Amino acid sequence: MNLNFPFRISISFLLFFSIASSNLAAQGVTILAKPRVDERVELLSIVFRLAGAQEFSSTQFKRYTDNIERYFGAYKNHELISYIKKIRKENGIGYDAVMKMAVHLGPAPGFKPVVKLSDSVPEKRWKMEKAQEFIRLLGKFYKDSRADVFFKANADIYKEVSQRFLTIYDQLDLNWYKDFYGKSPKEKFIIINGVGNGGGNYGPDIFYKDGKREVYAIMGTWTIDSTGMARFDLRDYFPTLLHEFNHSFVNYLTDQNPSRFEKNGQVIYKAVQEQMSGQAYAGWQTMISEALVRAAVIKYMKDHSFDKQAIDREILEQLDRGFLWINELLIELEKYDQQRDRYPTLESYLPNIILAYHDYAQNISVYQNIFEQQRPKVTSIDEFANNSKNIDPAIHTITINFDRPLFGKGYSINLTDKGKDAFPKISKVSYSKDNTSIILETALEKGKEYEFELSGRSFKSVDQVPIKNFVVSFSTTP
Incomplete structure (x- = not known):
């Protein structure tokens, strides 16, 4: 999850087009369709907005969010909205849990889940009973509000947003993911424009019964041009897209090895809890995943000859966000990449990263003091x-x-x-x-x-x- 909270990665590029990446057309890549708007994502963003969820209450794309308020404002007391308020309070459902639910739903108006739900699917905060009740009420809300009318009325906005996002899409080098992580991308990659999500960006995935997997990058919309239409600058959105796709390769590594990270992760999290909490990273496990994702983004930048000044700024951005060991973690990724004959996949190198976290935990106060001394005060x-x-x-x-x-x-x-x-x-x-x-x-x-x-x-x-x-x-x- 990447929030501009919202959290978004922000990089200043001097010469962005010096990036030595091939575009998708040149790669002949077929596993990544062109970006599009998904009504499931929009609908869940809308209903959580109506429930007062801060992370879905952006007004940065005012032309669109004003349309939401005008059309759906009369439904703020709908029983679905009351139920959302209840489960947010009781279960902390928000942020990525909302977007994970969205991609696990079938089409309107029934929203039959595309895979079998459980207490951990689509996400552990939901629990199966609450997820089922939410889906029932969502269908009722869709019919009561005639949400299909809203989506048809905004079809031109959706089309224009996705068309403008092509400048970002065309730069993504999916071959790098295969080469770096050491696994061929068997997954289906899907880019969704979250038109009402503001600076919130998310990377959910779905595992199907037959073993197939869909990986999403749900990209928020937080900048507009002089006409009020969404604008997508490479320097803002491209690193965020990298970030979200990295999550799909990283999360399972840390999720499968929690006990081996836990002791050192807790020590580090205690030292940087203020910064992490401010980004909605509520525990050490999320922090570990985010750190590896962010280090991988910087590795991508280096491998694609980004301007040194841009790379340095990105590193400083991560230090500022509390990932004080980012330089050391980046060194580990470089070590891995230099020994690919011995470590064919990042997963095979993971024991070395786990071991390195022992040093990070021991030195976290040192990293903290060094960085704080560099800050203007x-x-x-x-x-x-x-x-x-x-x-x-x-x-x-x-x-x-x-x-x-x-x-x-x-x-x-x-x-x-x-x-x-x-x-x-x-x-x-x-x-x-x-x-x-x-x-x-x-x-x-x-x-x-x-x-x-x-x-x-x-x-x-x-x-x-x-x-x-x-x-x-x-x-x-x-």
Whole structure:
């Protein structure tokens, strides 16, 4: 699962087209059909949106999400939506569990599962009894809301979205997966455009009774052009596509060997729990899978001659996300690739990775300290101390100082849990001449609480090391 939460991998490319990969047409690959929209995915995204699930509540593609609100808004009290709220609270059903259910369903209106359900299929959070009741209510919701009318009305949007995504699809080198993981891709690969998913990206799969397997990359839609239509930039979406397909090769490795990872995984997770929880990675096992997936993405980039600066930025991105051992794990993947006569598959090399995690666990605090020393840090705010009360609303600037010069390009200032109402009106953002401060020009109101967050997405050191997200909080006098 990859969320822009949402979590998405973000890479700045200087010369993206220097990638030495063949496109799918040149490869003659037939196992990957062109991207498309899947009504099952859209419907489940919609009903969980109606139930208030944050991960399915993006409004980034406003043209489409406004259509959802207009059409389905009257059904927010439907018994299906009430049931979703209940199972989210009781079983924590959300994120990837929702998309796993979507691909395990047959077509509307019956939604008969394509494989036999169990307490672990489509996903252990569902449990069979709750999954069956959900499917029954989903069919009722589909009929009651006449959801087919909505899908027909939005068919042109779906067609345009998938057509635009072809620029990403054409760059994927599936042969690399076969070569690197050491297994021929017998699976059927399917790219689905999650039009209403915002920055949420998912990699579910299905195992059929006859041994066949379908592997999905459900790609969110989080950028738009000046006309309000979805826009897919290679630098944003291509690495995410790599990420989701890597999950299909990696997850079973870690799932089959949990006890061998557990002790060291728990030690590491405890050290980075704050970062992992912020990305909806609720335990050490998910963290282990995500780390291997992310290291494999970087390996792909290196094998396809991505620009060094882009690779370095991706590594820093993963360090910032709490995968502090990513460099060491990447070295293990390089060792594996240099000994393919001895280790024909990544699965055969897995005992070495398990052993390496003993070192990662022992050194996690060292990795943490090294990276934190490289981060720029906020030292002060000129106009007031952070978390102050009774600030004069007449001040027109907020000057935030750092312990070293920043890169000085771009700004990343976000809402916090307090929402839009707590976000100040900012008319201009600029850097000081030496790039050691940022100056926000603001218009504050009397008697109000304010809060916003500086993120490392744009605020980085000269060496591109991101700041640790920093919350500025204060209130003004009445």
